Amino acid sequence: MGVRPISQSGDNDMWVEDWALRAACRETAKPDELFVRGAEQNQAKQVCQGCPVRTECLAEALDNQIEWGVWGGMTERERRALVRRHPSASWRKILETARTRAQTASA
Numbered sequence: 001m002g003v004r005p006i007s008q009s010g011d012n013d014m015w016v017e018d019w020a021l022r023a024a025c026r027e028t029a030k031p032d033e034l035f036v037r038g039a040e041q042n043q044a045k046q047v048c049q050g051c052p053v054r055t056e057c058l059a060e061a062l063d064n065q066i067e068w069g070v071w072g073g074m075t076e077r078e079r080r081a082l083v084r085r086h087p088s089a090s091w092r093k094i095l096e097t098a099r100t101r102a103q104t105a106s107a
């Protein structure tokens with residue numbers, strides 16, 4: 001589907017249920033920085049680059065069709081395009097499976 005799993009730390013082979021507690025943006029960004037508009041979103045996405053729970057965050061936004069702000073390193077427009085192409089997908093299942101496959105292949 002053109003969505004790659006994101007593994008930043010190399011140690012996150014299990015799905016993190018309480019991912020928000022490990023969010024990089026908890027430490028580095030003011031909440032409003034991720035809820036900007038237009039071109040500012042591309043700058044806001046940089047906060048997500050090293051986030052250890054980026055995949056979980058992205059799945060949360062896609063599965064709940066959150067339309068506002070940067071989540072999982074994707075802008076609202078980017079997420080909307082994915083959801084439009086696969087409106088009934090379980091993004092958690094897709095991303096979790098893709099991550100497991102990628103880790104198995106690299107082992």
Ligand code: SF4
Nearest residue numbers: 023025048051057072
């Ligand atoms: S991926 Fe980005 S928005 Fe999501 S928790 Fe990490 S830093 Fe925050």
